[in-house]
């Protein structure tokens with residue numbers, strides 16, 4: 305199995321507008337592969353402007369926020385690429401696309417690292433942060449997964465949040481649970497029709 309690192313990927317469109325999305329980047333020798341499913345803004349942007357930034361952050365509100373309509377996180381200009389980075393990143397890697405492996409569902413953008421920088425110390429692991437990341441992945445697949453699996457996995461993840469969350473993790477969790485409830489209500493309404 306390849307190493308996959310969960311991070312916030314920033315890209316830009318041809319007009320220079322930034323886009324922020326959580327993605328798991330795949331280790332590829334000295335570089336990384338970005339593999340966005342079709343359709344997505346990240347995919348369109350990588351075709352228009354073949355650069356990206358992998359932002360490493362432990363602020364899980366950014367992961368949860370992007371999946372719940374809260375994508376306006378502050379950015380600053382990249383050093384070597386025409387794509388901004390997340391202002392709150394602990395570290396980041398600037399990536400240039402060197403090759404694309406085409407696929408109808410999920411093309412793979414092979415990237416070389418052109419610049420790396422660290423900005424703030426990593427303060428250690430926290431179970432609630434990990435739980436929020438897992439819950440964010442579940443929320444990104446709400447339309448694909450059976451309700452029972454989502455409920456069972458959230459019940460387990462909730463234990464880590466209740467035991468170890470600080471205010472940021474709690475807020476991120478609450479945003480995700482609100483989305484789960486909205487999705488469940490919409491599905492129930494659909495089935496009644």
Ligand SMILES: Cc1cc2nc3c(=O)[nH]c(=O)nc-3n(C[C@H](O)[C@H](O)[C@H](O)COP(=O)(O)O)c2cc1C
Pocket residue numbers: 310311324325326327328329339340341342343344345346347367371437440441444
């Ligand atoms: C931790 C995490 C990892 C993810 N990894 C991927 C990925 O590798 N590829 C992908 O297409 N979506 C991934 N997603 C889902 C995307 O973040 C989500 O679908 C997003 O909307 C991307 O589409 P966009 O570029 O249009 O915003 C991931 C979500 C989370 C929370």
